[in-house]
Amino acid sequence: MYQILAYIKFFFRSTNQHGVHSPFIFNFVTKCLYDSEKYPAYNKLKEYRNHLKSSNTVLEITDLGEGSRMLNSKKRSVRKMINASSSTERESKLLFRITQYFNFKSVLELGTSLGMGTYALALGNTNSQISTIEGCPNTSDYTKSKFQDLNIQNTTFTKGDFTAIIPTLENQKFDFIFFDGHHNQLATIQYFESLLSKVHNETVFVFDDIYWSKGMTEAWQYIIAHNAVTVTVDCFHLGFVFFRKEQAKEHFKIRV
Secondary structure (H helix, E strand, O other), X not given: OHHHHHHHHHHHHOEOHHHOOOHHHHHHHHHHHOOOOOOHHHHHHHHHHHHHHOOOOEEEOOOOOOOOOOOOOOEEEHHHHHHHOOOOXXXXXXXXXXXXXXXXXXXXXXXXXXXXXXXXXXXXXXXXXXXXXXXXXXXXHHHHHHHHHOOOOOEEEXXXXXXXHHHHOOOOOOOEEEEOOOOXXXXXXXXXXXXHHHOOOOOEEEEEOOOOOHXXXXXXXXXXXXXXXXXXXXXXXXXXXXXXXXXXXXXXXXXX
Protein backbone atom coordinates (compact mmCIF):
# COMPACT_ATOMS: atom_id res chain seq x y z
CA MET A 1 0.00 0.00 0.00
CA TYR A 2 2.86 2.40 0.79
CA GLN A 3 4.37 1.87 -2.66
CA ILE A 4 1.01 2.42 -4.39
CA LEU A 5 0.40 5.72 -2.61
CA ALA A 6 4.01 6.75 -3.18
CA TYR A 7 3.70 6.08 -6.91
CA ILE A 8 0.51 8.12 -7.18
CA LYS A 9 2.30 11.08 -5.58
CA PHE A 10 5.34 10.51 -7.79
CA PHE A 11 3.23 10.37 -10.97
CA PHE A 12 1.62 13.73 -10.39
CA ARG A 13 4.88 15.41 -9.34
CA SER A 14 7.09 13.93 -12.06
CA THR A 15 7.76 15.11 -15.60
CA ASN A 16 9.55 14.11 -18.79
CA GLN A 17 12.36 15.81 -20.69
CA HIS A 18 10.19 18.89 -21.30
CA GLY A 19 10.41 19.82 -17.64
CA VAL A 20 14.23 19.69 -17.59
CA HIS A 21 16.31 22.83 -18.18
CA SER A 22 19.74 21.50 -17.24
CA PRO A 23 21.59 20.53 -20.48
CA PHE A 24 23.44 17.72 -18.67
CA ILE A 25 20.26 16.14 -17.31
CA PHE A 26 18.30 16.84 -20.52
CA ASN A 27 20.89 14.84 -22.49
CA PHE A 28 20.88 12.10 -19.86
CA VAL A 29 17.09 11.80 -20.05
CA THR A 30 16.71 11.98 -23.83
CA LYS A 31 19.82 10.06 -24.90
CA CYS A 32 19.96 7.45 -22.14
CA LEU A 33 16.77 7.05 -20.12
CA TYR A 34 14.54 7.47 -23.19
CA ASP A 35 16.85 5.72 -25.65
CA SER A 36 14.54 3.37 -27.60
CA GLU A 37 17.17 1.57 -29.69
CA LYS A 38 16.95 -2.23 -29.59
CA TYR A 39 20.49 -3.20 -28.61
CA PRO A 40 21.77 -6.74 -29.31
CA ALA A 41 22.76 -6.96 -25.63
CA TYR A 42 19.05 -6.97 -24.75
CA ASN A 43 18.77 -10.41 -26.35
CA LYS A 44 21.64 -11.68 -24.20
CA LEU A 45 19.96 -10.32 -21.08
CA LYS A 46 16.69 -11.99 -22.08
CA GLU A 47 18.41 -15.31 -22.77
CA TYR A 48 20.10 -15.25 -19.36
CA ARG A 49 16.82 -14.41 -17.63
CA ASN A 50 15.04 -17.26 -19.44
CA HIS A 51 17.88 -19.62 -18.48
CA LEU A 52 17.42 -18.73 -14.80
CA LYS A 53 13.64 -19.07 -15.09
CA SER A 54 14.07 -22.64 -16.34
CA SER A 55 16.58 -23.61 -13.65
CA ASN A 56 15.74 -26.39 -11.19
CA THR A 57 18.48 -25.28 -8.78
CA VAL A 58 17.51 -24.61 -5.15
CA LEU A 59 19.81 -22.42 -3.04
CA GLU A 60 20.07 -22.17 0.74
CA ILE A 61 19.90 -18.44 1.37
CA THR A 62 21.70 -16.33 3.96
CA ASP A 63 19.82 -13.01 4.22
CA LEU A 64 21.88 -10.15 5.66
CA GLY A 65 19.46 -7.44 4.53
CA GLU A 66 15.72 -6.91 4.78
CA GLY A 67 15.05 -10.13 2.89
CA SER A 68 12.35 -10.79 0.34
CA ARG A 69 8.70 -9.88 0.75
CA MET A 70 7.74 -12.71 -1.59
CA LEU A 71 10.12 -15.49 -0.50
CA ASN A 72 10.35 -16.34 3.19
CA SER A 73 11.95 -19.78 3.00
CA LYS A 74 15.68 -20.19 3.57
CA LYS A 75 15.71 -22.56 0.62
CA ARG A 76 14.68 -20.79 -2.56
CA SER A 77 14.49 -21.93 -6.14
CA VAL A 78 16.39 -19.88 -8.69
CA ARG A 79 13.31 -19.69 -10.91
CA LYS A 80 11.37 -17.94 -8.12
CA MET A 81 14.29 -15.73 -7.07
CA ILE A 82 14.64 -14.28 -10.57
CA ASN A 83 11.13 -12.84 -10.28
CA ALA A 84 11.30 -11.80 -6.64
CA SER A 85 14.79 -10.46 -5.94
CA SER A 86 16.58 -9.62 -9.18
CA SER A 87 16.67 -6.57 -11.41
CA THR A 88 13.64 -6.55 -13.69
CA GLU A 89 14.01 -6.76 -17.47
CA ARG A 90 13.31 -3.03 -17.69
CA GLU A 91 15.89 -2.17 -15.01
CA SER A 92 18.51 -4.43 -16.61
CA LYS A 93 18.12 -2.68 -19.95
CA LEU A 94 18.38 0.67 -18.21
CA LEU A 95 21.56 -0.36 -16.36
CA PHE A 96 23.05 -1.42 -19.71
CA ARG A 97 22.20 1.95 -21.26
CA ILE A 98 23.58 3.90 -18.29
CA THR A 99 26.90 2.03 -18.42
CA GLN A 100 27.16 2.50 -22.16
CA TYR A 101 26.15 6.18 -22.05
CA PHE A 102 28.64 7.20 -19.36
CA ASN A 103 31.27 4.64 -20.41
CA PHE A 104 32.00 3.59 -16.84
CA LYS A 105 35.43 2.05 -16.35
CA SER A 106 35.27 1.11 -12.65
CA VAL A 107 32.04 -0.22 -11.15
CA LEU A 108 31.00 -1.38 -7.68
CA GLU A 109 27.75 -3.24 -7.05
CA LEU A 110 26.33 -3.90 -3.59
CA GLY A 111 24.05 -6.92 -3.98
CA THR A 112 24.86 -9.38 -6.77
CA SER A 113 21.84 -11.66 -6.38
CA LEU A 114 21.55 -13.75 -9.57
CA GLY A 115 23.53 -11.24 -11.58
CA MET A 116 20.88 -9.72 -13.84
CA GLY A 117 22.05 -6.20 -13.01
CA THR A 118 25.68 -7.32 -12.97
CA TYR A 119 25.36 -8.85 -16.44
CA ALA A 120 23.82 -5.64 -17.77
CA LEU A 121 26.71 -3.61 -16.33
CA ALA A 122 29.25 -6.03 -17.80
CA LEU A 123 27.68 -5.84 -21.26
CA GLY A 124 27.40 -2.05 -21.13
CA ASN A 125 31.20 -1.74 -21.28
CA THR A 126 33.18 -4.92 -21.76
CA ASN A 127 36.38 -3.03 -20.92
CA SER A 128 35.14 -2.00 -17.48
CA GLN A 129 36.20 -3.59 -14.20
CA ILE A 130 33.22 -4.60 -12.06
CA SER A 131 33.40 -5.53 -8.39
CA THR A 132 30.19 -7.05 -7.05
CA ILE A 133 29.50 -7.98 -3.42
CA GLU A 134 26.90 -10.50 -2.26
CA GLY A 135 26.04 -11.36 1.33
CA CYS A 136 24.81 -14.88 0.59
CA PRO A 137 27.75 -17.21 -0.20
CA ASN A 138 25.64 -19.77 -2.07
CA THR A 139 24.03 -17.15 -4.29
CA SER A 140 27.41 -15.57 -5.03
CA ASP A 141 28.98 -18.93 -5.94
CA TYR A 142 26.04 -19.86 -8.16
CA THR A 143 26.09 -16.55 -10.04
CA LYS A 144 29.87 -16.66 -10.42
CA SER A 145 29.57 -20.09 -12.05
CA LYS A 146 26.95 -18.73 -14.46
CA PHE A 147 29.23 -15.85 -15.43
CA GLN A 148 31.99 -18.35 -16.14
CA ASP A 149 29.58 -20.17 -18.45
CA LEU A 150 28.81 -16.83 -20.14
CA ASN A 151 32.55 -16.12 -20.46
CA ILE A 152 32.20 -12.78 -18.65
CA GLN A 153 35.72 -11.87 -17.57
CA ASN A 154 35.46 -8.28 -16.34
CA THR A 155 33.65 -9.07 -13.08
CA THR A 156 35.09 -9.90 -9.64
CA PHE A 157 32.82 -11.59 -7.08
CA THR A 158 33.17 -11.01 -3.34
CA LYS A 159 31.17 -12.72 -0.59
CA GLY A 160 30.35 -11.12 2.75
CA ASP A 161 28.68 -8.36 4.68
CA PHE A 162 28.87 -4.95 3.02
CA THR A 163 29.95 -3.21 6.22
CA ALA A 164 32.90 -5.57 6.57
CA ILE A 165 33.99 -5.46 2.93
CA ILE A 166 33.62 -1.77 2.07
CA PRO A 167 36.51 -0.70 4.36
CA THR A 168 38.77 -3.28 2.68
CA LEU A 169 38.22 -1.92 -0.83
CA GLU A 170 41.35 -0.63 -2.45
CA ASN A 171 41.88 3.11 -2.18
CA GLN A 172 40.39 3.90 -5.57
CA LYS A 173 37.64 6.02 -7.04
CA PHE A 174 34.65 4.39 -8.73
CA ASP A 175 32.86 5.74 -11.79
CA PHE A 176 29.65 4.01 -10.79
CA ILE A 177 28.25 2.45 -7.63
CA PHE A 178 24.98 0.50 -7.68
CA PHE A 179 23.26 0.08 -4.30
CA ASP A 180 21.04 -2.98 -4.71
CA GLY A 181 21.03 -4.79 -1.39
CA HIS A 182 20.00 -4.45 2.27
CA HIS A 183 16.89 -2.31 1.76
CA ASN A 184 17.11 -0.65 5.15
CA GLN A 185 17.16 3.05 5.98
CA LEU A 186 20.10 3.18 8.37
CA ALA A 187 22.16 0.66 6.39
CA THR A 188 21.60 2.54 3.12
CA ILE A 189 22.73 5.81 4.69
CA GLN A 190 25.74 4.06 6.23
CA TYR A 191 26.81 2.59 2.88
CA PHE A 192 26.28 5.93 1.15
CA GLU A 193 28.43 7.81 3.64
CA SER A 194 31.14 5.14 3.77
CA LEU A 195 31.52 5.24 -0.03
CA LEU A 196 31.71 9.02 -0.43
CA SER A 197 35.49 8.70 -0.18
CA LYS A 198 35.37 6.67 -3.44
CA VAL A 199 33.72 9.49 -5.41
CA HIS A 200 35.18 11.75 -8.08
CA ASN A 201 33.43 14.58 -9.92
CA GLU A 202 31.87 12.33 -12.57
CA THR A 203 30.86 9.43 -10.28
CA VAL A 204 27.26 8.25 -10.46
CA PHE A 205 25.44 6.49 -7.61
CA VAL A 206 22.24 4.56 -8.31
CA PHE A 207 19.94 3.39 -5.51
CA ASP A 208 17.44 0.60 -6.16
CA ASP A 209 13.94 0.56 -4.64
CA ILE A 210 13.95 4.04 -3.11
CA TYR A 211 10.20 3.66 -2.43
CA TRP A 212 10.48 0.08 -1.15
CA SER A 213 9.44 1.30 2.30
CA LYS A 214 8.96 4.55 4.18
CA GLY A 215 12.42 4.06 5.66
CA MET A 216 14.04 3.71 2.23
CA THR A 217 12.31 6.88 1.06
CA GLU A 218 13.59 8.71 4.14
CA ALA A 219 17.09 7.45 3.33
CA TRP A 220 16.66 8.83 -0.20
CA GLN A 221 15.59 12.21 1.20
CA TYR A 222 18.69 12.23 3.40
CA ILE A 223 20.89 11.54 0.37
CA ILE A 224 19.19 14.27 -1.69
CA ALA A 225 19.88 16.83 1.02
CA HIS A 226 23.53 15.83 1.58
CA ASN A 227 25.98 18.63 0.83
CA ALA A 228 28.19 16.34 -1.28
CA VAL A 229 25.32 15.76 -3.72
CA THR A 230 24.50 18.24 -6.46
CA VAL A 231 21.91 16.65 -8.76
CA THR A 232 19.52 13.74 -8.29
CA VAL A 233 17.06 12.08 -10.66
CA ASP A 234 14.18 10.17 -9.11
CA CYS A 235 12.72 7.57 -11.52
CA PHE A 236 10.68 5.93 -8.74
CA HIS A 237 12.24 2.46 -8.86
CA LEU A 238 15.76 3.87 -9.24
CA GLY A 239 17.35 7.02 -7.84
CA PHE A 240 20.36 8.60 -9.59
CA VAL A 241 22.90 10.72 -7.70
CA PHE A 242 25.49 13.03 -9.27
CA PHE A 243 28.38 14.88 -7.64
CA ARG A 244 29.30 17.29 -10.44
CA LYS A 245 30.51 20.47 -8.75
CA GLU A 246 29.76 22.55 -11.84
CA GLN A 247 26.04 21.72 -11.54
CA ALA A 248 23.57 23.75 -9.51
CA LYS A 249 21.86 21.70 -6.80
CA GLU A 250 18.66 20.39 -8.38
CA HIS A 251 16.35 17.42 -7.95
CA PHE A 252 14.27 15.93 -10.75
CA LYS A 253 11.44 13.42 -10.82
CA ILE A 254 11.41 11.76 -14.24
CA ARG A 255 8.89 9.22 -15.54
CA VAL A 256 10.63 6.38 -17.38
